[in-house]
Amino acid sequence: MSTALYRRYRSPRFADLIGQEHVAQTLLNEVRSGDLAHAYLFAGIRGTGKTSTARILARAVNCLNPRDGEPCNECAACQEILSGAAVDVLEIDAASNRGIDEMRDLRDKVKFLPASLRRKVYIIDEAHMLTTEAWNAFLKTLEEPPPHVLFVLATTEPHKVPDTVRSRVQRFDFRRVDRDAVARHLGRIAAAEDAVVDAAALDLVARAGQGSVRDALSLLDQSLASGERPVTVATVRRALGLADPAVVRNLLGALAAADAAAALRAVAAAFDAGADARQLLRESARLARAAELLSIGYAEGADLDADDEPVCRELATVARGGFWVDALDRFAEAEANLRMPVDARLTVELCILHLAHGAPASGGGGDVHALAERVAALEAALRDRGTAVAPRTVAPPTPAAAPPREKSAPPDPPAAIVAAPLQEKDAPPKPVAESAPTIPSAAPEPTAPPEPVRHVDPPDAPPAPALGAAPTDVAEWTARWPALIDVVNRRDRMLAGVLRDCRAVESTPGRLVVGVPFGFHEEQLRNRLAKLVESVSEFAGAPTTVEILFVGAAKQDAAPPANGEPSAQPADPSPPEPDTTQAVLATFPGSRITGSRLRDHAHD
Numbered sequence: 001m002s003t004a005l006y007r008r009y010r011s012p013r014f015a016d017l018i019g020q021e022h023v024a025q026t027l028l029n030e031v032r033s034g035d036l037a038h039a040y041l042f043a044g045i046r047g048t049g050k051t052s053t054a055r056i057l058a059r060a061v062n063c064l065n066p067r068d069g070e071p072c073n074e075c076a077a078c079q080e081i082l083s084g085a086a087v088d089v090l091e092i093d094a095a096s097n098r099g100i101d102e103m104r105d106l107r108d109k110v111k112f113l114p115a116s117l118r119r120k121v122y123i124i125d126e127a128h129m130l131t132t133e134a135w136n137a138f139l140k141t142l143e144e145p146p147p148h149v150l151f152v153l154a155t156t157e158p159h160k161v162p163d164t165v166r167s168r169v170q171r172f173d174f175r176r177v178d179r180d181a182v183a184r185h186l187g188r189i190a191a192a193e194d195a196v197v198d199a200a201a202l203d204l205v206a207r208a209g210q211g212s213v214r215d216a217l218s219l220l221d222q223s224l225a226s227g228e229r230p231v232t233v234a235t236v237r238r239a240l241g242l243a244d245p246a247v248v249r250n251l252l253g254a255l256a257a258a259d260a261a262a263a264l265r266a267v268a269a270a271f272d273a274g275a276d277a278r279q280l281l282r283e284s285a286r287l288a289r290a291a292e293l294l295s296i297g298y299a300e301g302a303d304l305d306a307d308d309e310p311v312c313r314e315l316a317t318v319a320r321g322g323f324w325v326d327a328l329d330r331f332a333e334a335e336a337n338l339r340m341p342v343d344a345r346l347t348v349e350l351c352i353l354h355l356a357h358g359a360p361a362s363g364g365g366g367d368v369h370a371l372a373e374r375v376a377a378l379e380a381a382l383r384d385r386g387t388a389v390a391p392r393t394v395a396p397p398t399p400a401a402a403p404p405r406e407k408s409a410p411p412d413p414p415a416a417i418v419a420a421p422l423q424e425k426d427a428p429p430k431p432v433a434e435s436a437p438t439i440p441s442a443a444p445e446p447t448a449p450p451e452p453v454r455h456v457d458p459p460d461a462p463p464a465p466a467l468g469a470a471p472t473d474v475a476e477w478t479a480r481w482p483a484l485i486d487v488v489n490r491r492d493r494m495l496a497g498v499l500r501d502c503r504a505v506e507s508t509p510g511r512l513v514v515g516v517p518f519g520f521h522e523e524q525l526r527n528r529l530a531k532l533v534e535s536v537s538e539f540a541g542a543p544t545t546v547e548i549l550f551v552g553a554a555k556q557d558a559a560p561p562a563n564g565e566p567s568a569q570p571a572d573p574s575p576p577e578p579d580t581t582q583a584v585l586a587t588f589p590g591s592r593i594t595g596s597r598l599r600d601h602a603h604d
Contacts, residue, residue, distance in 0.1 A: 004217075004218065004221055005189060005193075005217045005218070005220060005221045006047075006213070006214045006217040006218060006221075009189050009192075009217065010052050010055075011049060011052050011053075011056065012056070012071075012073050013056060013070045013071065013073070014027060014028045014053075014056055014060075014069070014070060015028075015070065017049050017052070017053060017056075018049065018177050018181055018182065018185050018213050019048070019049075019175060019176075019177030019178055019181045019182075019213075020048065020049050020053070020174055020175065020177075023042075023053060023172045023174060024053075026172070027053070027057060027060075027172075028068075028069040028070070029069070031057070031060045031061065031066070031069040032068060032069035036061065036150065037169070037170040038145050038149070038150065038151065039142055039145070039150070039151040039152075039153070039168060039169040039170070040054075040057070040150075040151070040152045040153065040169055040170050040171075040172065041127075041153045041154075041155070041158065041161065041165075041166065041169040041170065041171040041172070042054060042152065042153065042154045042155070042172050042174060043154075043155055043156075043158035043171060043172070043173050043174065044156065044173055044174025044175065045156060045174075045176060045211065045212060046156055046212055046214065046215070047209075047212030047213050047214030047215050047216075048174040048175065048176065048177060048211070048212060048213065049174060049213065050154040050174055051091075051123065051125060051154055053172075053174075054121075054123045054152040054154060055081070055089075055123070056071065057121070057150075057152065058081055058089045058121040058123070058150075058152075059071035059073065059077070059078045059081050059082070061118070061119050061121065061150060062077045062078075062081065062088075062089075062117040062118050062119060062121075063075060063077060063078055064076065064077050064078075077116075077117055077118075080116070080117075081117075086116070086117060087115050087116070088114040088115055088116060088117040088119070088120045088121070089117070089120075089121045089123070090120075090121070090122050090123070091123045091125060092106070092122065092123065092124045092125065093125055093126065094124050094125060094126045094127050094128075094129045094130050095125075095126045095129045098129045098130050098131055098134055099131060099133070099134055100131065100133040100134050100136075100137050102134065103130070103134040103135075103137040103138040104137055106122070106138070106141070107137065107138065107141045110122075110141060110145060110146055110149050111146060113148055114148055118148075119148050119149070119150055120148055120149045120150070121149075121150045121151075121152065122149065122150070122151050122152070123152045123154065124151070124152070124153050124154070125154045126154070126155060126156070127153040127154060127155045127161060128155045128156070128157040128158070128160035128161055132162075135162050135164075135165060139164060139165065139168075142165065142168055142169070143168045151169075153165075153169065158171070158173075175211075176210070176211025176212070177211050177212070177213050178211075179203070179206045179207055179211075180206075182206040182209055182211075182213060182216050183199075183202045183203050183205075183206040185213065185216075186202045186205060186206060186216060186217070186220050187199075187202055189217070189220070190202070190220070190224075190231075193224065195224055195229065195231065196229055196230035196231065197220075197223075197224075197230060197231040198230055198231065198232050198233065200232075200233050201223070201231050201232055201233050201235065201236045202220075204233055204236050204237070204242075205219045205220050205223060205236055205240075208236075208240055208242070208279075219236075219239075219240055222239050222240065223235060223236045223239045223240070225239075226238070226239050238274065240276070240279065241274060241275055241276030241279050242275065242276070242279050242283065243270040243273065243275035243279065243280045243283055244269075244270070244273060244275075245283075245307065245308070247266050247269050247270045247273070247275075248266075248270070248280070248283045248284055248287060249287070249308075249311045250262070250266045250269075251263055251266035251267060251270070251284060251352070252284060252287050252288060252291070252311075252315055252327075253311075253314075253315065253318075254266060254356070255319075255323075255327065255352065255355050255356060256315050256318045256319040256323070257318065258356055258357075258358070259356065260352070260353055260356035260357065263352045263355075263356050264349060264352060264353075267280070267345075267348055267349055267352055271345055277338055277344035277345065277347065277348050278335055278338055280348060281331045281334055281335045281338075281348065281351075282331075282335070284327075284331055285327075285328055285331040285332070285335075287308060287311070287312055287315070288315075288324045288327045288328050288331065289302070289324070289328060290302035290303070290304050290308065290312040291312045291315040291316045291319070291324045292316070292324035292325055292328070294312055294313055294316040295316035295317075295319075295321070295324065320489075320490065321490060323355075326355065327355055330351045330354055330355050331351065333351070334347050334348060334350075334351035374497060377494065377497065377498070377520070377524070380520070381518070381520035470509075470540040470541050470542050470544075471507065471540065472507070472509070473507055474504050474505065474506060474507050476507075477504035477507050477512065478503065478504055480539075481503065481504065483539070484499075484535070484536065484539050485499055485500055487535050487538060487539045488531070488532065488535040491531050491534065491535055492528060492531050494524070494528075495524070495525070495528045495531055495532060495535075498520075498521050498524045498525060499514075499525070499532075501516075501517055501518075501521060502514050502515060502516050502517070502521060502525070503515050503551075505549055505551060506549075510542065510543065510544055510545060511544065511545050511547070512536055512540075512544055512545070512546050512547070513546075513547045513548075513549050514532075514546060514547070514548055514549065515549050515550075515551035516548060516549070516550055516551065516552070517551060517552040518552050519550070519552075522548055522550050525548050526548055529546065529548070532546055533545065533546050
């Protein structure tokens, strides 16, 4: 049975540590001068050399023939430690020895002198797994150990180590190893194994290791086990379950274009080729991160290959702002879900569908933010008109027209305004008459004030012309109005929301007249006219002037009461204004207002 590469090629000296020169140099100086601490804390991600450094330190402090602070690895003490037979160097797995009893036993044994070496060295791996009681039992011994004892704590989660412990030790943080350094190390090991591995394949393995030398060595071991010589990029991809780069690029391109079918085809192609679900998500996240960094102008942080850079630049320009941040959230959420016993392919496809349909990730606030903007717009419109949202009341009837009622029946409360989803293009109904039933009922077909002007694509509308050719008449502007709103939305979401209720009423080359249904819309467009002109010019592909024209209708006079009596409400001599209901509908398109009457039967 052969030994794994990461065990065969452990660093034997401080100078051989990969990517941890700051740790190696400090420890080397301390060993050389003899000014050692009584306890050390090695913190960092997996596979960066924490345990290997602890073993080098144990040999260095016990070596019989040290060489400028480095262990010779040849004397009896070094050989005893290297073989694992040294009873004075103990490695304790805190994950399985985490209780107070184990710490009490350790506290009792540290009093005894070393059996054969100069110093006892206790290496406690995964130290963050110790319980609070175990730390409390171990704390005094850690603070003042006997002079012949040295403690080395190793952990991947230093934040879980109590502050009282961290203040009593020297802490060294092990960094993620640079990809180039890992690739060079893998090349030396491949040469030692007499294996021919392409440089591109070594770079791919180093990148898949994500800064962990041990992970990279395990992946190289897996690639070498395939038996193919030389080991190529294709060999590594098959061995590690990595998706074809072209498939990943097609997947992200389809997501940027909101093409759900093309995105799912790319996912199917990746799985059919044997790609691993986690690796597919990680590769997609890598390109999504690069696209987002390029979109914000931080190109140097993208760390892209020559083949990926043009693709990511295109992805950065095609997708809407913030899309790749949502994608990264989705990819991370899906990868976390893969740790549970779930269908991997279904999990990935669900993630892709959410992104293609524009659904925000868990905890995302995109819809909340848009809703807040629309509510703010409605409040501003109501303040400008001096109106307030209040229940609509019914004018009291004259005594002669009032129907008889029992003395115990209480008076009817005001009619309530209830918002419901819009099934058809409904107009707001009249207030319910006094003789209406006591349960909500369908309102009669009223004579409604004119609807706000909205653009609705006809069922058999011809396809819109390709983006880039300037619209030549009002019909083309109307057909391409949703595309113009998308262009405006990239500059100003509020402006795009207002523009949805407007329409093109006149157009000549280099000029567009926009009709607005309400005064609020007119005010908002005039306040943001500069952005609107920029967006329209960009959309048309040529400088275009924009004019705002009010095309709304005044509120109709109220209908007389059903009994023919004159209305009890005095006539309003002020000029008519758009009704509050219409303002709500204009700000929240897709809603309808219905009326209902409530009756209190408490005294019946």
